[in-house]
Each structure stands twice: as C-alpha cells, then as structure tokens.
Amino acid sequence: MRTLLLGLAFFAACDNNGRGHGADLGVTVGDASVPSPDGGMSCLATEPDQMGCACTDGPTRSCWPASADARARKVGICQDGTQTCNNGGEFSTYGACTGAVLPATENCTNGIDDDCNGTIDCNDPGCATQAACQTGCTNGQQRPCYTGPSGTDGVGTCHGGMQTCAGGQWPSTCTGQVTPTAEDCTDAKDHDCNHLPGCLDLFACILSPACMSTCTTPDPMCVCPMGSGDTATCPGNMHGITVGATLTNPGMTECCPCTASDCGDPACCDKAVCAGNAKCAGLTCAPLPSSCNGRVNADCDDFPEDCDEPCCPCRNCP
Numbered sequence: 001m002r003t004l005l006l007g008l009a010f011f012a013a014c015d016n017n018g019r020g021h022g023a024d025l026g027v028t029v030g031d032a033s034v035p036s037p038d039g040g041m042s043c044l045a046t047e048p049d050q051m052g053c054a055c056t057d058g059p060t061r062s063c064w065p066a067s068a069d070a071r072a073r074k075v076g077i078c079q080d081g082t083q084t085c086n087n088g089g090e091f092s093t094y095g096a097c098t099g100a101v102l103p104a105t106e107n108c109t110n111g112i113d114d115d116c117n118g119t120i121d122c123n124d125p126g127c128a129t130q131a132a133c134q135t136g137c138t139n140g141q142q143r144p145c146y147t148g149p150s151g152t153d154g155v156g157t158c159h160g161g162m163q164t165c166a167g168g169q170w171p172s173t174c175t176g177q178v179t180p181t182a183e184d185c186t187d188a189k190d191h192d193c194n195h196l197p198g199c200l201d202l203f204a205c206i207l208s209p210a211c212m213s214t215c216t217t218p219d220p221m222c223v224c225p226m227g228s229g230d231t232a233t234c235p236g237n238m239h240g241i242t243v244g245a246t247l248t249n250p251g252m253t254e255c256c257p258c259t260a261s262d263c264g265d266p267a268c269c270d271k272a273v274c275a276g277n278a279k280c281a282g283l284t285c286a287p288l289p290s291s292c293n294g295r296v297n298a299d300c301d302d303f304p305e306d307c308d309e310p311c312c313p314c315r316n317c318p
Contacts, residue, residue, distance in 0.1 A: 048073065048080075050094040055085035063097035069116075069151045072103045076113025076120075091316065103150055108132045115150045125153065125160045129172055137165035148179035148193070156190025156197065157181075185210045188246075199250055213242070213250040222256040225298045233295035233311060236288070239267035240298025253298060266314040267300040285314040 043053035048064035062080040064073045072078045081100030085092050103116040108127035113120045122133035128145035146153045146160035153160050161177030163170050180193040183204035190197035192204060199211035215224035225232040225240060234240050234255030239262060245251030258268035260277070269280035288296065292311040300312035307317035 049097050050083060051096050053094050055092050055094050060084045061094070063094075063100070065097045065100055065102070068100065068102050069155075071154075072116035072151070075118055076103075076116040077101055078103060078116035105150055117150075117153070126150065128163055128170065129174060134170055134172070136168050137170055139165055139168065141165040143170070145174035146177055146179075147174050148177070152180055152193040155195055156193040158193035211250050213253050215252050215254050218252075218254040219243070219256065222254045225253055225255050226295065230297075230299060230309065232298040233292070234267075234298050236294045236296055237271070239265050239296065239300070255298060265301050266312055266316070267296050267298075269314040280314065283314040283316050288313055 043050060047053075048070070049066035050061065050063065051066070060082050063083045064070070064080055074080065079101040081097045083094045083097045086095045104114045106113075106115040106117075106121075106124045106126045108121050108124065108130045109132050111121060113124075115124065115126065117124065117126075119125070121127060122130075122135070125144040125146040127133045128143060129147055142162050142164050144160050145163045148158055152158045157178055158180055159178050161174040163174060181191045183190075183192045183198075183201045185199060185201070185205035185208035188198040190201070192201065194201065196202070196204075199205050199208070205211045213228075218224050222241075223235065223238070225234050227233055232240065232253065237257060238255040239258055240253055241256055242251045242253050258265070258271045258273055260273055262268045263274035263277040264279040266280075266283050268274050269277070269283050270285040274280055288294070289310055295311060296313055297309040297311040300309060300314070307315065
C-alpha cells in the first residue's frame with residue numbers, strides 16, 4: 001500500500017472539525033519534501049509524482065519520484081522521468097515514475113554534479129575529506145564539509161561542518177557536522193535524516209510504544225474500535241476518527257456516528273445522512289460481506305490503499 005511505503009500509515013488528514021479519519025494523523029510538516037499530511041501523496045496537478053492518482057487514459061507526463069530528494073530535481077545530472085496513465089478498467093491511474101536520473105555519490109574528479117546538490121567536485125562538501133581534494137591551502141582558510149550519506153545534508157537534524165586549513169593542509173575530519181543517527185520516536189525531530197520525523201518514520205517507529213494508538217475513554221456517543229491497525233473495525237453505523245494526534249503522539253482512534261461533515265469518508269457515504277452528498281461522488285457502495293459481521297473498517301479513507309479492506313461499505317477501486 002502506497003501510504004505504508006511512504007511511512008505514514010498512522011496518519012490522515014483532519015476534517016473541518018479538526019478530527020482525523022481512521023488511524024491516520026493530519027500534520028503540517030515544515031520540510032517540503034515530506035509527503036502530504038493526508039497519509040498519502042497529494043494528487044494536485046502541481047505534484048511531481050502522481051502515482052496512484054486518477055487520470056485520463058493515455059497521456060504520459062514528466063515526473064520526479066516521491067521517494068527522491070525534491071531539492072535534487074533538475075539539478076546537476078538529475079533529470080525527470082515519465083509516468084503513464086494506465087487503464088485500470090472503470091478507473092485509470094498514473095503508474096510509477098520511471099526513467100528518472102537520481103542523485104549518485106559525488107565523483108570528486110569528473111567535473112560533474114553527480115549528487116545534484118549544486119556543487120561540483122572539490123567544491124562539494126562531500127568531497128572535502130577525499131584524497132583528491134586534500135590540496136594545499138592557506139592557513140585559516142575554511143571550507144564546508146559533510147561525510148554523511150548523499151541527500152541527507154540539511155535534512156532533519158543533519159547538517160555539514162567546516163574544515164579549517166592548518167599547516168598548509170586541509171584536515172581529514174569534518175568539525176561540527178551532524179550525520180544520521182537512529183530515529184528517536186519520542187520527539188518530533190528527524191534524526192535519521194530521511195524526511196520523516198518522529199512517529200512519521202514508520203520504518204523506524206512502527207513498533208515503538210510512543211507511536212501506538214490506544215483507545216481508553218472515547219468521546220460521548222463514540223466507542224472504541226475492535227482490533228487495531230488496518231484491521232480495526234467499528235459498528236456498522238459508525239466510522240473511525242483520530243483525536244489528539246501530534247507528531248510524537250498518534251492520538252486515539254475511536255468509532256463515532258457519521259455526520260454530514262463526515263461525508264468525505266467512504267465509511268459514511270452509505271449512510272442516510274450522506275445521501276446525495278457531492279463528496280461521495282465516484283464511490284460505489286454495496287452491502288458488506290457476511291464475514292464483516294455488520295462492522296465497518298475503521299480506516300476506509302484512502303483509495304487505492306484501502307482496496308484490500310473488505311469491510312469498507314463504499315469504495316473507489318479498479
């Protein structure tokens with residue numbers, strides 16, 4: 001599922017009441033390279049990667065993979081790829097972004113910006129400690145340096161340091177730099193410098209107690225879901241919402257009655273309160289399978305991600 005691959009399985013966008021749907025969290029992250037806070041990637045026409053977004057069958061568009069550093073796009077050797085609108089039957093969606101030229105490790109002697117950070121060879125901080133760049137210098141002269149993985153400088157807590165010339169030679173170390181370390185799931189900082197701070201870093205924090213949602217005291221008229229994660233379910237006349245969520249706290253998922261303001265949630269579009277609501281257009285509603293025992297999935301708000309959940313009453317799936 002696309003959201004899982006992006007490390008955002010715990011989170012989804014808030015509605016007008018400030019509540020998040022399902023087991024997801026609405027967050028605003030200052031790093032522009034973080035995927036959109038609705039738990040998936042944005043399908044705005046301006047987004048560089050439209051994988052999974054609806055489209056008109058046939059056309060091919062230029063793209064930049066969502067998994068790549070947004071700062072590197074069209075810098076140095078980096079070039080866009082292409083993605084094609086694939087016919088999926090009733091619904092067509094863009095496929096993967098392929099053919100893009102992505103950042104590589106900087107070659108410090110070839111006169112090319114291999115890592116797509118706007119600097120070339122020995123002017124690249126990543127080359128400062130390489131033998132090819134240990135040239136003579138003037139005492140007191142300084143230059144930036146960074147020995148962390150390509151694409152992590154300036155991301156999260158990571159930043160470069162400085163070298164100071166002494167004895168007519170550059171040092172072999174980089175003073176003051178911060179390179180990636182293990183993610184700390186209890187704060188909102190991106191310690192491993194992968195653009196995913198705190199609980200947003202699914203790969204590092206999925207099993208951390210700090211990032212696990214529990215339901216203890218639901219709001220009036222609401223109940224706790226049965227089960228947890230993607231398989232959690234609510235009574236058939238309710239849908240899942242998340243309250244109290246932050247970057248370091250996944251909040252509490254509870255099951256609440258559908259209201260008119262919830263009609264953007266496919267779990268509510270089969271309810272009388274959402275009959276004829278424009279937000280439900282494009283969804284196909286059908287009776288739940290008997291295996292659902294009259295219960296609905298607590299997280300039915302992201303398609304095609306949730307197409308594998310059988311207990312979503314309304315769907316938008318190929």
